[in-house]
Structure formats: C-alpha cells, structure tokens
Amino acid sequence: MSDIVLELKDLHTHFFTDSGEVPAVDGVSLTVNKGEVVGIVGESGCGKSVTSLSVMQLVPNPPGRIVGGEINFKDENLVNASNKRMKQIRGNEIAMIFQEPMTSLDPLFKIGNQMVEGIRLHEKVSKQEARNRSIELLKLVGIPRADEVIDDYPHQLSGGMRQRVMIAMSMACNPELLIADEPTTALDVTIQAQILDLMRNLNKEKDTAIMLITHDLGVVAEICDRVVVMYAGQVIEEGTTREILKAPNHPYTKGLIRSLPNMKQKEQKLYSIPGTVPKPKMGRIGCRFAPRCEFAFDRCFQEDPALYQLENGRSSRCFLNDKTEGSLTGNGETIVGN
Amino acid sequence: MAKPLLEINGLKKYFDVKGGVFGRKVGEVKAVDDVSFTVMEGEILGIVGESGCGKSTTGKSILRLIEPTEGEVKFDDRDITGLDEDAMRKLRGDMQIIFQDPYASLNPRHTVEKIVGEPLLVHGMTSAGKRKERVKELLEVVGLSEYHASRYPHQFSGGQRQRIGIARALANNPKLIICDEPVSALDVSVQSQILNLMEELREEFNLTYVFIAHDLSVVKHISHRVGVMYLGRMVELTDKDKLYDDPKHPYTQALLSAVPTPDPDEKRERVILEGDVPSPSNPPTGCAFHTRCPQAMDICKEVRPRFEEIEDNHFVACHLYT
Ligand SMILES: Nc1ncnc2c1ncn2[C@@H]1O[C@H](COP(=O)(O)OP(=O)(O)OP(=O)(O)O)[C@@H](O)[C@H]1O
Ligand SMILES: Nc1ncnc2c1ncn2[C@@H]1O[C@H](COP(=O)(O)OP(=O)(O)OP(=O)(O)O)[C@@H](O)[C@H]1O
Ligand code: SF4
Ligand code: SF4
Ligand SMILES: [Mg+2]
Ligand SMILES: [Mg+2]
Numbered sequence: 001m002s003d004i005v006l007e008l009k010d011l012h013t014h015f016f017t018d019s020g021e022v023p024a025v026d027g028v029s030l031t032v033n034k035g036e037v038v039g040i041v042g043e044s045g046c047g048k049s050v051t052s053l054s055v056m057q058l059v060p061n062p063p064g065r066i067v068g069g070e071i072n073f074k075d076e077n078l079v080n081a082s083n084k085r086m087k088q089i090r091g092n093e094i095a096m097i098f099q100e101p102m103t104s105l106d107p108l109f110k111i112g113n114q115m116v117e118g119i120r121l122h123e124k125v126s127k128q129e130a131r132n133r134s135i136e137l138l139k140l141v142g143i144p145r146a147d148e149v150i151d152d153y154p155h156q157l158s159g160g161m162r163q164r165v166m167i168a169m170s171m172a173c174n175p176e177l178l179i180a181d182e183p184t185t186a187l188d189v190t191i192q193a194q195i196l197d198l199m200r201n202l203n204k205e206k207d208t209a210i211m212l213i214t215h216d217l218g219v220v221a222e223i224c225d226r227v228v229v230m231y232a233g234q235v236i237e238e239g240t241t242r243e244i245l246k247a248p249n250h251p252y253t254k255g256l257i258r259s260l261p262n263m264k265q266k267e268q269k270l271y272s273i274p275g276t277v278p279k280p281k282m283g284r285i286g287c288r289f290a291p292r293c294e295f296a297f298d299r300c301f302q303e304d305p306a307l308y309q310l311e312n313g314r315s316s317r318c319f320l321n322d323k324t325e326g327s328l329t330g331n332g333e334t335i336v337g338n
Numbered sequence: 339m340a341k342p343l344l345e346i347n348g349l350k351k352y353f354d355v356k357g358g359v360f361g362r363k364v365g366e367v368k369a370v371d372d373v374s375f376t377v378m379e380g381e382i383l384g385i386v387g388e389s390g391c392g393k394s395t396t397g398k399s400i401l402r403l404i405e406p407t408e409g410e411v412k413f414d415d416r417d418i419t420g421l422d423e424d425a426m427r428k429l430r431g432d433m434q435i436i437f438q439d440p441y442a443s444l445n446p447r448h449t450v451e452k453i454v455g456e457p458l459l460v461h462g463m464t465s466a467g468k469r470k471e472r473v474k475e476l477l478e479v480v481g482l483s484e485y486h487a488s489r490y491p492h493q494f495s496g497g498q499r500q501r502i503g504i505a506r507a508l509a510n511n512p513k514l515i516i517c518d519e520p521v522s523a524l525d526v527s528v529q530s531q532i533l534n535l536m537e538e539l540r541e542e543f544n545l546t547y548v549f550i551a552h553d554l555s556v557v558k559h560i561s562h563r564v565g566v567m568y569l570g571r572m573v574e575l576t577d578k579d580k581l582y583d584d585p586k587h588p589y590t591q592a593l594l595s596a597v598p599t600p601d602p603d604e605k606r607e608r609v610i611l612e613g614d615v616p617s618p619s620n621p622p623t624g625c626a627f628h629t630r631c632p633q634a635m636d637i638c639k640e641v642r643p644r645f646e647e648i649e650d651n652h653f654v655a656c657h658l659y660t
Contacts, residue, residue, distance in 0.1 A: 015493075019488070041525070042525065043525050043527070043528070044497025044498060044523065044524050044528050045494070045498050048495075049495060049496065060492075063493075099496045099523070100439065100440075100441040100496055101439075102439055102441050102442045103441055142614075142615055143390075144390070144614060144615040144616055145617035145618075145619055145620070148357075148617075148619065151357070156353070157390075158389060158390040159389070159394065159519065160390060160552075161390050164389075182496065185519070185522040185523060186438065186519065186552070188386070188388045188389050188552050188593065189552065189554065189593060189597050189598070190592060190593060190596045190611055191388065191389050192552075192598070193598070193608070196598075215497075215523070215525045215526060215529070216598070217526065218597065218598030218599050218600045219598055221599065221600050221601065241602060242602045245600055245601070245602055246602065255527060256525065256526055256527055257526075257600070259526040259529070259530045260526050261526075261529075261530070261533070261556055261558070261559040262555065263554070263558055263582070263597070263599075268537070269534060270533055271530060272527045272528070272530035272531040272534065273527045276481050279483065279485055
C-alpha cells in the first residue's frame, strides 16, 4: 500500500508570453505522504504558487500550461483528469487556501453566499444548514460577530479576516490534502497560533496531508515535518525541518536562514543574499544560483547540478556534495535524475 | 530636536452596520475608537495588534482614503481633515501608502510601467523618457528588473506584486509612507533587502514611516517606537527596546509570547488567550481586553483604563499600573 497522497514527478509549467516562454516550474519533483505536513519555502517568484495551482489545474491558460511531468494524486495522474473530475476533486478531496484572498473571493457577493454555495456544491444540505455550518466555521477561525460578518461583503473585512474566511472554507469538506499558500501572513501571532492549532488538529485527527507554502520559518519550525526548498523553478534542497533549519546544505538555503531578522540581536544591517534572480528563460545551463553563490566554481556555470541524495532521505542540488569535487560537506552519494 | 511630522488626536472611524430588508442602520463597527499618537520627522513608528483591530483603517484614515468619523490629523503642523479633494491630491505626493493587499490595489489593466509611472506624471514629470528611466530605477531598487515594466500585475507572484506597490509608493520621494504589511509576502532575503533599503532612504531623505506589521521581529528591527492596538484602541506605546524587554500591558505580553521562532529546539511558555475575540460593534465595557485578560480585576469590567505615561516615554492603558 502506498502512503503517498501527492507525488509530483518532473513537473514543468510554462507561461507563453509576448516576450517568450517562461519556465516558471522547471522540473519539480516532490512527495507528500499521508498525514504529513510538508513546508515549501523559497525565493519570492520561484514558482511555489504556480506549482500548487498546477496541482489544482488552475493555472490560467492561456498563457500558462503544464508542458510535462506527472501530478499523481493517490493513483490518478491529474494532468490527464477531465474538467468534470477536477471539479469533484477541488474543494472536496483537495482544498486550497490561496495566497491572496481577493483572488478567490468574489467582491460582489456576501461572504455567507459564497460559503453556502461552496458547501452545497459538495454536500446535499439545506441552505439554512449550510449557513449555520458557515457561521460555526467562522467562529472556529476566531472571527468575532460571525453572525454579522456572514452578511458582509469582502471589502468590509480586514485583511486577516478575509484570510480566515478562506481557511474556514477550505476546512468545510474534510479534504484529504490541504494546500495552503501563505495562509497566515495577514494574521497576528496569537490568531496565527490558533490557526496552526486548527491545521494540526485536522492533520492529526483526520489524517489530512498538508502542503504549506510559507516565508515564515518560525511557522515552518512550528508545524512542518519536512521542508522542500525551491529556487528559480526547481527543488534545490529537501530534508526534515530540523535539518533544514539547523544545518542547511545548499548555499541558497544557508543564505536564506542567515537573512532572518533576530529578535535578540541588535544589528543595524540585515544580511541579504547579494544579486537578484535572473530572468527565467528557456535553455539555461548551469546552477541557477551560481551568479549569486559565494562558493561557485567553474563547473557550476557549465553543467546543471543534479539533486544529490544525502543520508536520511535528504537531498541538495549543489556540486559541493559531489565526492569527486573534494567537497566541504561530504555525504554525497548516488546521483539521481536532474 | 526633531519636530513632529504627523500628529493624530482622538481619531475615530465608525462603520455603519446595515441589516434587515431595508438595509437600515442597525449598529456601528467601532474600527478605530479614539486613537492618538505622534510621529517625529525621520522616525519609524511600528504598529502591531490583533487582526481586525483597526490598523489598516487607521492608516487609510490618515491619508483620508476613508473619511475619519472624528478626530484630528495634523501633517506638517496643518490639520488636513478639512482639506478639499484638490488640496488632498497635492498633499498625497508627500504622503504615500503601501497597501496591505497588493492584488486589490493594483489596476489589473495597467502595465507596471504605467502603475509606477502614474504618480510621477500626476506630480509633474511630463517627459515620458524620464519617467521610463525613473520606473526602471525604482524597479531595480525593489529587486525587480526592467523587463518587468511591460507586464501586467496578474503576471507576477505575490511577493513581486508587493514590491510593485513599494516601488509606486517610493516614486515621488514622499515625506511620509504608511506601510501596511509591506514585506509580508516576501522571502526573508528579499525582505531584508527591502528593510535595508527603507532604512537607507530614511537616513538619506529623512523619510518617516508608520510601519504596520504582524511580524514582530521585523517590527523590532525597523522601528524606533512601537504601538500596540487592541479592538480599535492603542493600549501600549513606547521605545522598541522597552516594549520587547519589558512589556507592560497583558495583551502585549500575550502577543510577544506567541511569536513562533525558527529554532526547532527553542520551547517557550506561551500565554494562551482564552475566550472569544470580542466584537468591535459591541465592545466589552471597561477595559476592552477584560474578557480575555489573565490578570483582570473587578474594576476592569467597569472602568475604562486611561492611556497614561506610567514611566518615562512608556504609555499604557491598564489598571495594573494606576
Ligand atoms: N500569468 C503569468 N504570466 C507570466 N508569468 C507568470 C504568470 N504568473 C506567474 N508568472 C511568473 O511565474 C513565476 C513563479 O510565480 P509564483 O507565483 O509561482 O511564485 P511564488 O514562488 O509563489 O512567489 P511568492 O513567494 O512571491 O508568492 C514568477 O516569476 C512569475 O513572474
Ligand atoms: N469598509 C468597511 N465597512 C465596514 N466595516 C469595515 C470596513 N473596513 C473595515 N471594517 C471593519 O473594521 C475593523 C478593522 O478593520 P481593519 O482592516 O482596520 O483591521 P486591521 O487591524 O488592519 O486587521 P488585519 O491585521 O487583519 O489587516 C474590522 O472589524 C473590519 O471588519
Ligand atoms: S552548485 Fe555551485 S553555484 Fe550552485 S549552489 Fe552549489 S556551489 Fe553554488
Ligand atoms: S485593565 Fe484589567 S483587564 Fe485590562 S489589561 Fe489591565 S488588568 Fe487586564
Ligand atoms: Mg506565491
Ligand atoms: Mg489590515
């Protein structure tokens, strides 16, 4: 029996724009197991949201299209799923919390109508029942005066309230997989803690697998079992939360963790990784991070590094793990895929 | 001595709650309820607080993007609450805002070039060539590139959109920027880059910021003073070191204890707030926090604590200190 809920295999999602083809997701492979919370972190614009939209088959087409790879949800490759099948899956088997609530809340309809409709799409319940459920859900995510807010329009809510409406909607149907794209950015830390608790309960009690995209490494430490780090459309490192946060292997991950502002130190200048992400284009050769990497050497510009498999299911896309390079970190084992 | 650039006195914003078949007014949401503070020229004032406590409403009322119900907003020694549309438009060259929700605040039909260039045009940069040059400069400053200028907002990631909002706010070298969650969608490295930039601009041009954010380590890093809001009111305001080292208000204490740390080995005692978040349309009597405060006393239910200076430069609204 396989315990894998979601498996992405060499996923490629490209945008076909006036100025050329943009490989936003450029060969991403990752798995999410049953009952697991997997964090996805990475540079702004590296393809995290497009990866999750691909799973839901919600990449705007045109200009976007999945051009290669597999999205296996349990035993089904969603790349080939019909529209009808996808409608069943969305909100029912896989729920998604979108990064920007206003992209998925309709400004013209009251919160309540949108929630009731969402619930009734998947379950045969009366309007009144669905409305009562919605109010319960709003209370569950800590929204005060839920019985009034349900008749508000989205613009009448604060940023964090909108975000919680989205969270409430995603939890309505007991999904098997919850994809949460920056679900707590607009929440203060006390409510954030409450939402993380809710997600943890969902995960523990219902065995819901969670794919959590976030920039907040504190949240990652709090709730994730495993972390996948992305850069420029690729997975560049993967490991347990502890390994990634305490002993990052890839130079990008190292730089990321070094950039954290620290509550305890009083430095004036924050560290940030020098340079910016180059324009994503087709046919790039070499390590995507090379122009900004302090360890880069010739080979990094001439060849694509593989995702080196290290011990404990850990992996890193960096030549420094290649034993033949006389690496700093050692541990480089077999090379798989690209 | 620095002089005050922004003075807020008794600011209130009540929204009507409508109900019933006739959509009659059935109540009010007291989103901002008697808030006062001052920001010095060249200062960064952080504002933190519970989601829905009125931070964005405060920010938008200062720029009169929504009309305050009551109170005074003085900018550069002038009360601006009575100014007409035209005068306000001129003033907005000096007062800018970075909106919390970049998706909702960027016109989807305009290219980035137009969005960032628009305020330049409004404030007199008529040469298209100069505008193009300036837009390019601004994009680079926020870590984007020239090739992004011809794209539309929906073609960007969340964090990239947020940076477009920042570039637009910086366009005219304003004196004051209200930053509403300006870096919440950015990875920590880009976030550091933007925070460093904001600090540099402040040093160079003596810029002033009101910095609204939920990330307490970011607020601590960037601010000089920090104000804490709860249910439409300011409950604590002091220097950042005092606030973080010696928080006085029980809400501030709970807030600070809930910050998640990126260190998987660090386990701390958390103050868990019991009870429901109260409603701003029917706020609790006395101290608005009494329904959830672990230290509430009898007096807290009846008497609203005054916002008072309990130590040098440390303002708190709580009966424990009076
Ligand atoms: N409709 C589109 N047309 C063209 N390019 C697009 C479109 N949507 C996204 N992109 C590009 O795809 C890349 C990946 O975007 P994505 O939204 O997945 O980033 P992200 O990792 O979620 O970033 P963030 O952390 O900022 O949200 C970005 O470079 C973005 O500019
Ligand atoms: N246009 C509006 N009409 C009615 N009520 C509103 C409107 N805008 C805001 N409110 C209400 O005012 C209160 C304060 O909202 P505000 O957006 O200022 O909160 P906030 O502190 O910025 O929260 P967040 O941290 O979640 O962004 C909320 O209860 C909200 O529902
Ligand atoms: S492969 Fe080379 S350039 Fe890439 S991260 Fe490793 S050392 Fe740096
Ligand atoms: S006034 Fe009373 S209820 Fe309010 S914060 Fe102080 S102790 Fe708690
Ligand atoms: Mg995103
Ligand atoms: Mg807000």
